[in-house]
Amino acid sequence: MEQKTKSGIDEIHILWSSEGMSCDGDSVSVTAATLPPLENILLGLVPGLPKVHLHNKVLSMQTGDDFMAPFHAAARGEQGPYVFVVEGAIPNEEIHDEGYFTSMGNDPETGEPITLSSWIDRLAPKALAVVAAGTCATYGGIHAMAGNATGSMGLADYLGWDFRSAAGIPIVNVPGCPVQPDNFMETLLWLLYQVAGEAPMIPLDDKLRPTWLFGKTVHEGCDRAAYYEQGDFAHDYNSPKCQVKIGCWGPVVNCNVTKRGWMDGVGGCPNVGGICIGCTMPGFPDKMMPFMDEPPGASLSSLLTSKAYGPMIRRLRGLTNTTINEEPKWRHRGPRLTSGYNPRHGGDTGKGGSGGKP
Numbered sequence: 006m007e008q009k010t011k012s013g014i015d016e017i018h019i020l021w022s023s024e025g026m027s028c029d030g031d032s033v034s035v036t037a038a039t040l041p042p043l044e045n046i047l048l049g050l051v052p053g054l055p056k057v058h059l060h061n062k063v064l065s066m067q068t069g070d071d072f073m074a075p076f077h078a079a080a081r082g083e084q085g086p087y088v089f090v091v092e093g094a095i096p097n098e099e100i101h102d103e104g105y106f107t108s109m110g111n112d113p114e115t116g117e118p119i120t121l122s123s124w125i126d127r128l129a130p131k132a133l134a135v136v137a138a139g140t141c142a143t144y145g146g147i148h149a150m151a152g153n154a155t156g157s158m159g160l161a162d163y164l165g166w167d168f169r170s171a172a173g174i175p176i177v178n179v180p181g182c183p184v185q186p187d188n189f190m191e192t193l194l195w196l197l198y199q200v201a202g203e204a205p206m207i208p209l210d211d212k213l214r215p216t217w218l219f220g221k222t223v224h225e226g227c228d229r230a231a232y233y234e235q236g237d238f239a240h241d242y243n244s245p246k247c248q249v250k251i252g253c254w255g256p257v258v259n260c261n262v263t264k265r266g267w268m269d270g271v272g273g274c275p276n277v278g279g280i281c282i283g284c285t286m287p288g289f290p291d292k293m294m295p296f297m298d299e300p301p302g303a304s305l306s307s308l309l310t311s312k313a314y315g316p317m318i319r320r321l322r323g324l325t326n327t328t329i330n331e332e333p334k335w336r337h338r339g340p341r342l343t344s345g346y347n348p349r350h351g352g353d354t355g356k357g358g359s360g361g362k363p
Contacts, residue, residue, distance in 0.1 A: 011202030014055050018087040019193075020079055020128060021061035021138075024109040024121050025093020026148035026157050030183035031139035032063040032092060037268045038186035041194060051194070053203050055086075073110040080127040088196060089132035091125065094141040094148040095163045097156030098122050100342045106155050122163065129164055133172040134196045136179065137161070138189055143178035143213075144287040145336045151291050154346045158336040159287075161213060172200060178213040182284035185262055188218050212287055212330060214259070222326075223255035223274075223281045226264030242278060252297035253280040257326040260285040288329035301325055 108118035
C-alpha cells in the first residue's frame with residue numbers, strides 16, 4: 006500500500022554498491038536484522054515510510070543489465086530519490102597508469118568497466134543520503150592496513166569529511182566488521198524517516214557515527230565488567246572473567262555490541278568468549294595489532310583496579326580512545342601511494358614512485 010509522507014517523497018530507492026574492497030559480509034549481516042527486519046521495510050510494513058526499492062547484488066533477483074539499470078538511471082539524474090550505500094573500502098585509482106582495482110558494470114557506450122570511484126563521483130552528490138556500511142567502507146579497514154598496494158581508504162577519506170548529500174546530510178558511517186545488523190537497519194530507518202520528513206537530522210559524532218549507537222564503549226556494556234573492577238582477570242579463553250589481559254580492547258572501543266548482542270539480542274564478541282579487537286574503530290586494524298597481546302594500560306589496570314583506579318585510568322583510557330579514533334595517515338586520495346607497500350618482485354607502484362614510500 007502506497008504511503009504518503011510529509012516530504013512528498015512516496016517512493017525511494019536504495020542503491021547499494023558492494024564493489025569496494027570487501028567480502029560482502031555487511032550485505033549478508035543485514036539479513037539477520039530484527040529491529041527492524043529488512044523485509045519489513047521492503048514490504049511496506051513500517052508506518053510512515055515511502056515505498057522502498059533495494060538494489061543490492063547479493064540480495065537482488067536481477068542480474069546483468071537489468072540490475073545495473075537503476076544505477077545508470079541515477080547517474081543520469083532519472084532515477085528519482087535514492088539513498089546511496091557503499092560497502093567495502095575505496096581503492097585509490099589515481100596511483101596507477103593503467104587498469105583498475107575494482108569496478109561495477111560496464112559503460113554502455115564504450116563497454117569499458119566503470120570503477121567504484123567513478124560510481125561514487127556520479128551517485129553520491131545526487132543522493133538524499135550517503136551511507137558507509139561496515140568498517141571497510143567507513144574507515145578503510147583490513148584493506149587499508151599498512152603495506153597495502155591499493156591505497157584503500159574509507160568513503161569520507163574519498164569524498165571529504167565535510168561532504169553533504171543533496172539533502173544536506175553528512176556521510177553516515179556505520180562501522181563493524183561486519184556491521185552489526187540492527188545498528189545498520191536502525192540507522193537506515195532513521196534516514197528513511199528523515200527524508201520522509203518524519204525525523205530530525207540524524208545525530209552523528211565527529212567520526213560520522215550515529216551517536217546513540219557508538220557513544221559508549223564495549224566495556225561499559227560488557228557482562229564481564231564487574232570482574233575488571235575487582236581486578237579479576239582471565240588468563241586463558243576458557244575463563245568467564247575479564248579478558249583485558251588476554252587482548253581485549255573493550256575499555257577504549259566505541260561499540261554497543263555487548264549491550265545489543267549480535268542477532269536478536271544474543272551474542273556479541275566478549276559476551277560469548279571472544280576478545281574485542283576494535284573492529285569498529287578508525288584505527289583498525291593497525292593500531293590494535295598484534296591481536297591477543299595485552300592492550301596498552303592492561304597491566305597498569307590490573308595493579309590499580311582495587312586502589313587508585315578512578316580518575317587516572319579514565320584519563321589513560323581517554324588518551325588511548327583518542328588515538329585509535331584516528332585513521333592512519335596513508336588513507337587519502339592523490340597520485341601517491343604512501344601505505345609503505347614495497348613490491349617484492351620489482352616494478353613500479355605507479356605514479357607515486359617506487360615502493361610507495363614518501
